[in-house]
Amino acid sequence: xxxxxxxxxxxxxxxxxxxxxxxxxxxxxxxxxxxxxxxxxxxxxxxxxxxxxxxxxxxxxxxxxxxxxxxxxxxxxxxxxxxxxxxxxxxxxxxxxxxxxxxxxxxxxxxxxxxxxxxxxxxxxxxxxxxxxxxxxxxxxxxxxxxxxxxxxxxxxxxxxxxxxxxxxxxxxxxxxxxxxxxxxxxxxxxxxxxxxxxxxxxxxxxxxxxxxxxxxxxxxxxxxxxxxxxxxxxxxxxxxxxxxxxxxxxxxxxxxxxxxxxxxxxxxxxxxxxxxxxxxxxxxxxxxxxxxxxxxxxxxxxxxxxxxxxxxxxxxxxxxxxxxxxxxxxxxxxxxxxxxxxxxxxxxxxxxxxxxxxxxxxxxxxxxxxxxxxxxxxxxxxxxxxxxxxxxxxxxxxxxxxxxxxxxxxxxxxxxxxxxxxxxxxxxxxxxxxxxxxxxxxxxxxxxxxxxxxxxxxxxxxxxxxxxxxxxxxxxxxxxxxxxxxxxxxxxxxxxxxxxxxxxxxxxxxxxxxxxxxxxxxxxxxxxxxxxxxxxxxxxxxxxxxxxxxxxx
Amino acid sequence: xxxxxxxxxxxxxxxxxxxxxxxxxxxxxxxxxxxxxxxxxxxxxxxxxxxxxxxxxxxxxxxxxxxxxxxxxxxxxxxxxxxxxxxxxxxxxxxxxxxxxxxxxxxxxxxxxxxxxxxxxxxxxxxxxxxxxxxxxxxxxxxxxxxxxxxxxxxxxxxxxxxxxxxxxxxxxxxxxxxxxxxxxxxxxxxxxxxxxxxxxxxxxxxxxxxxxxx
Numbered sequence: 001x002x003x004x005x006x007x008x009x010x011x012x013x014x015x016x017x018x019x020x021x022x023x024x025x026x027x028x029x030x031x032x033x034x035x036x037x038x039x040x041x042x043x044x045x046x047x048x049x050x051x052x053x054x055x056x057x058x059x060x061x062x063x064x065x066x067x068x069x070x071x072x073x074x075x076x077x078x079x080x081x082x083x084x085x086x087x088x089x090x091x092x093x094x095x096x097x098x099x100x101x102x103x104x105x106x107x108x109x110x111x112x113x114x115x116x117x118x119x120x121x122x123x124x125x126x127x128x129x130x131x132x133x134x135x136x137x138x139x140x141x142x143x144x145x146x147x148x149x150x151x152x153x154x155x156x157x158x159x160x161x162x163x164x165x166x167x168x169x170x171x172x173x174x175x176x177x178x179x180x181x182x183x184x185x186x187x188x189x190x191x192x193x194x195x196x197x198x199x200x201x202x203x204x205x206x207x208x209x210x211x212x213x214x215x216x217x218x219x220x221x222x223x224x225x226x227x228x229x230x231x232x233x234x235x236x237x238x239x240x241x242x243x244x245x246x247x248x249x250x251x252x253x254x255x256x257x258x259x260x261x262x263x264x265x266x267x268x269x270x271x272x273x274x275x276x277x278x279x280x281x282x283x284x285x286x287x288x289x290x291x292x293x294x295x296x297x298x299x300x301x302x303x304x305x306x307x308x309x310x311x312x313x314x315x316x317x318x319x320x321x322x323x324x325x326x327x328x329x330x331x332x333x334x335x336x337x338x339x340x341x342x343x344x345x346x347x348x349x350x351x352x353x354x355x356x357x358x359x360x361x362x363x364x365x366x367x368x369x370x371x372x373x374x375x376x377x378x379x380x381x382x383x384x385x386x387x388x389x390x391x392x393x394x395x396x397x398x399x400x401x402x403x404x405x406x407x408x409x410x411x412x413x414x415x416x417x418x419x420x421x422x423x424x425x426x427x428x429x430x431x432x433x434x435x436x437x438x439x440x441x442x443x444x445x446x447x448x449x450x451x452x453x454x455x456x457x458x459x460x461x462x463x464x465x466x467x468x469x470x471x472x473x474x475x476x477x478x479x480x481x482x483x484x485x486x487x488x489x490x491x492x493x494x495x496x497x498x499x500x501x502x503x504x505x506x507x508x509x510x511x512x513x514x515x516x517x518x519x520x521x522x523x524x525x526x527x528x529x530x531x532x533x534x535x536x537x538x539x540x541x542x543x544x545x546x547x548x549x550x551x552x553x554x
Numbered sequence: 555x556x557x558x559x560x561x562x563x564x565x566x567x568x569x570x571x572x573x574x575x576x577x578x579x580x581x582x583x584x585x586x587x588x589x590x591x592x593x594x595x596x597x598x599x600x601x602x603x604x605x606x607x608x609x610x611x612x613x614x615x616x617x618x619x620x621x622x623x624x625x626x627x628x629x630x631x632x633x634x635x636x637x638x639x640x641x642x643x644x645x646x647x648x649x650x651x652x653x654x655x656x657x658x659x660x661x662x663x664x665x666x667x668x669x670x671x672x673x674x675x676x677x678x679x680x681x682x683x684x685x686x687x688x689x690x691x692x693x694x695x696x697x698x699x700x701x702x703x704x705x706x707x708x709x710x711x712x713x714x715x716x717x718x719x720x721x722x723x724x725x726x727x728x729x730x731x732x733x734x735x736x737x738x739x740x741x742x743x744x745x746x747x748x749x750x751x752x753x754x755x756x757x758x759x760x761x762x763x764x765x766x767x768x769x
Contacts, residue, residue, distance in 0.1 A: 283569050374573075375682065379636040379659070382680020386638075386663055389676050394664045398647050398657050410647045415661055445742055447768050448648035450620035480739065505736040529743050535731040536617050537743055551646065553743060554620045 010152035010241045012110040012174065014124065016091065016131070017146040017160035020044035020056075021104025024135070025083035026073050033067050038075035039399070074413065078392075080104065081328035082335065088309075090134045094127060099294060099312035103328075107156065107312065110149055120149045124169040146170075151177040152241025153314075157192050158184060178239030182212030186237075194314050195233050199226065203233070211237035228360065255354040256281050263302040263347025267330050270299070270348045271323060272388045277353050278322035279381075285358060291316030294357035297329050300350035305342045307333045310356065320384065322353065383415045392416050404442040404512050405527075406452040406539065406551045442512060444527065449539055449551035456548035458487040458495065461528070461540060471526040471542045475511045484532055484540070486549065501532035509542065591630035591682060591710055596765040600726065600752040606630065608682075608708035610723040610756060611701065615715060618728040618748055621649065621767050623712040626726075627683050628654040630710075635682035640673055641665055642685055642714065652768060671696040678707040685712045694719040724754030 018024065022036040022044040035045040035054055042063050045054045052067035064070055080103035091098055091106055098108040110120060117123040124147045131145050148159025150172035159170040159180070172180045186203050188211065189195040208214045214222075215237040222234045235241065256277045264270050274297075285292055295317055299307045311317065311325045336343050387395045396412035403409050461469045463479030470478040486498035508528035515521045525543035527550075532538070537553030590605030598604040606612070606626065614623045624645075631637050632654050639645050639662045651657055661681075665673045667689035677684055684704075688697075697720040704711055713722060728748045735744025745766050752761040 287569055375634050375636055376659075378680040379661070380680070382638075382677055383661055385676045385679065386661075386673060389672060390663065390665055390669065396662050396664070398660060398662075406646060406648060410657075412662060445744075446648075446652050447743060447745070448646055448652055450624055450646045450649040451644045452646040452648075453644055505733065505738060507736055507739060507741050529736060531733045531736055531743070534617065535733070537733060537736075537746075553746075554617055 010155075010177070010239075012114070012120075012149065012151055013153050013156040014108050014110045014113075014120075014127070015146075015148045015153070015156040015160035016106045016108075016127070017148070017157065017164055018087075018104040019144065019146065019161070019164045020046065021084065022075060022080050025080045025103065026076075028071070032071065033069055034071040034073070035063055036075050037072050043075055077103070077324070078328065078331065082331055085332035085335070086134055086137075087131060088332075090130050091127070094123075094130070097310070099310045100325075101312045101314075105157075107153055114149075120171050121169070124149060124171065128169060148172075150180060151175065152236075152239060154192065154194060154236045154241045155181055155239055158188055161191075177241075178215070181237055181239040182210065182215060184211045185209065186211060186214065189233055189236065192314070194236055195229060199229055199233065202226075215239075254281070254284070254358075255352065257298075257350060257352035260347075260349050260351075263349050265347040267327070267334065268388050270330055270351060271327050272385075273351050274326040274353070275319070275323045275384060275388065277351060278319040278326070281353055281355065282317075282319035282322070285355065290358045290360060292322075292355040292358050293317070294355070295322055295325065296354040296356050297322075297326050298350070298352040298354065299326075299330065299333065299348055300352075301344055302346040302349045305344055305346075307342065307344075312357075316359070320380070323384065326351070326353075387416050404514070405541070406449055407454050407456075409443075442510075444510065444529070444539070447553070449537075449553045451552040451554050453550060453552075456541060456550045459540060459547045459549045460485040460487060460497065461530075461542075461547045469542075469547075470545075471509050471511075475509055475526065477509060477528075481506050481528065481530060484530060484538065501534065501536070503530050504533050506530040591635060592633060593626055594629050596763065597626060597750075599763045600750060600761050601757065606710045607723075607756070608710060609705040611704060611711045611713060611717075611720065612754075613713040613715075613717045613722040613725045614728075615725060616728045618731050618746065618767070619714050620646070621653075621746075622726055622728050622750065623685055623714060624650050624653045624655060625767060626712060627685065630683055631655045631659055635659065636661065636680065637683045637685060638663060638677045638681040640677060640684060640686040641670065641689070642687060645685070667691055671700050674700050674711075675703045678703050678709045681709065683710050683712065685714070687714050688716070688718045688720050690716075690718060692719055697721070722754060723756040724752055727751050727753070 023034055023046050026036055028034040028046050030047040032046055033049040033052060035042045035049050037060060040060050042054060042056050042058045049067055049070055054063045054067050084103040088100060095108045095113045098106055100106055114120050114123045117126055128147055144164050144167055146160040146164025147169040148156050148163050150156040150159045151174060155172060155177040159172055163170040186200060186208055190197050190200040214234055219234055222230045258273045258277055293316055294310060294312045296310045307329060309329050333344050383395055392414045395415045397415045398410040399413050401411040461481050462483040463469050464482045469481050481503050484501045484503055487495040489496045506528060509526035511526045514523040525541050528540045530538050530540060538549050539551040541548045541550045590603050590607050593605050627637055636659045643664060647657060663673055670689050728750045731746050731748045733743055733746050735741050747766050749762060749764050
């Protein structure tokens with residue numbers, strides 16, 4: 001152990017881990033093949049999907065190839081947090097001092113409850129029983145529960161993940177954490193978000209395959225070669241998961257609060273205040289080169305009800321992450337069942353952010369000349385403000401989807417569900433120039449229309465004799481298109497015809513036949529480009545024996 | 555929601571100001587580009603400053619308005635500026651991407667007409683470029699506030715169609731669009747030749763240019 005043994009012993013920690021929590025939150029049971037996607041990659045899947053070979057990190061296409069009947073849903077971190085709330089409440093009944101690391105992952109100090117219930121094993125049994133009850137009450141769980149007990153948060157989190165695989169609590173006896181850690185592959189440092197991928201890869205290239213290999217190196221050499229992130233990794237690998245004492249005690253003036261004269265009844269207003277506090281807190285900490293790793297959020301209502309929760313993230317909480325946690329906590333408070341203790345009955349009058357644990361920010365610094373630019377940072381702030389001003393669904397960013405019709409090619413997703421910084425790199429590396437994956441077969445050649453209607457406008461296309469143009473089953477038009485009429489109104493009140501536009505040039509029809517193997521979603525349509533005498537270009541589509549304007553080249 | 559409008563960004567960010575001071579000191583020289591956003595070569599004749607001057611509002615009208623606006627914005631977005639499309643849900647992203655707009659810096663905001671001035675003001679804090687339509691029922695006083703805000707924040711706003719009560723610094727009108735590539739039952743749309751005319755109080759004289767889209 002050498003130099004680390006002189007430091008105080010790491011506290012004994014119980015970690016609770018729900019593997020693939022997002023699918024449970026989305027309401028799937030273990031028997032349904034389902035997966036939750038984020039940025040086109042699988043982030044969680046049910047046991048049935050896993051059995052078919054769906055792996056986390058897989059692309060949508062690959063996952064669907066492995067498991068054709070896979071149900072896919074988009075990730076919604078708010079939903080994950082909301083559904084996780086009952087679980088947090090159950091654990092809080094047993095031990096109030098708990099840290100929510102992310103939805104699906106809690107840690108708490110083992111000492112008090114273990115002593116009360118008569119040992120680690122007895123406590124984990126009680127905990128597991130309660131949790132199974134809670135989850136079962138909400139429906140059939142998609143995945144199991146992992147409970148791990150060990151000295152130090154890192155060892156305990158690993159134990160919880162192993163426990164989820166073995167379907168039994170993993171308890172590392174007091175003092176055994178160093179031996180437990182020594183046998184683990186080095187990749188755990190990255191899996192638990194303690195170290196970045198590059199550092200872990202470098203360790204691997206240097207031949208440090210297990211945590212024990214790293215722990216065997218003298219700490220001074222690690223410091224000289226890898227700096228503070230390396231020392232952090234070394235500390236975890238040695239099973240001594242204690243932050244140096246100097247960094248765990250933030251000055252009391254760091255706590256920030258805001259008292260509202262008018263109780264805020266809308267959660268948007270509270271989140272907005274939290275955003276300001278979080279920005280200020282993150283900025284003052286950053287000015288000292290520090291970052292907050294554990295944040296206690298306290299909310300109070302005008303009737304004296306109180307919501308207090310502690311949030312932990314080993315990589316440090318950015319201002320955006322703090323606000324997200326305030327929003328989760330607020331949502332959970334609002335949805336507290338009627339009649340429960342601390343139920344929210346009035347407006348919020350106090351928002352307080354207390355950084356319980358800060359440490360030196362050895363992570364990424366914003367570069368002056370590289371990385372995230374000032375423009376990116378300002379835009380991220382403006383997006384957050386716009387979201388509070390309107391709603392989550394109103395502020396959206398495009399995500400490549402693919403398809404033959406202009407309206408299908410991109411989907412708009414809520415900006416708050418997207419990590420804009422990471423996305424900037426992901427999207428540009430995919431190269432959006434001609435569509436991220438090269439030309440999509442069957443799309444019309446460039447230029448693409450500048451105006452695309454999500455819901456196509458009804459129209460009429462007439463030939464020289466004034467008859468509606470038909471497209472035959474073999475993809476031929478019945479006559480030369482001569483006139484285009486835009487329709488307004490609706491089916492019930494009857495369609496009103498707009499001004500007739502003479503067609504001066506046209507081409508097509510280009511047929512599209514999609515999903516002919518799936519009766520419910522089968523689409524068959526034909527596309528036509530037309531230019532009218534006033535110079536307007538349109539993409540018109542024949543579907544269900546009607547004409548629609550799908551896009552306009554304006 | 556009065557609160558949300560009154561309280562933005564008042565908190566000084568010591569770090570970012572320190573960083574900008576430092577950036578200023580280490581920058582080799584003050585770039586003329588700081589005051590303007592770049593436009594593509596074909597458009598430079600339209601502007602005396604040969605770029606989009608920050609803080610100004612331009613209206614794009616005529617049957618080619620949307621393509622014109624996207625083509626104008628593209629070089630700036632490609633160079634790192636962010637674009638907010640406010641209340642333009644029909645923006646064709648393929649076309650935007652073909653003009654060279656980096657889609658990872660495009661954000662769309664949907665809003666009702668009553669909130670439009672607030673949304674534009676909030677967007678002006680973080681975006682270099684705004685693309686929007688002015689709601690018909692907007693009041694002149696709200697429009698004046700919006701214009702002031704845009705000037706203070708050095709934001710270029712491109713308005714599609716009728717700017718209504720909003721007074722614009724310039725109007726770009728494209729006429730005489732002529733499509734190439736589409737015949738009578740054959741071919742496909744390939745290119746459009748048009749004449750763009752710029753007028754307005756900040757664009758003295760009548761400035762015209764011929765160009766092709768996509769160029």
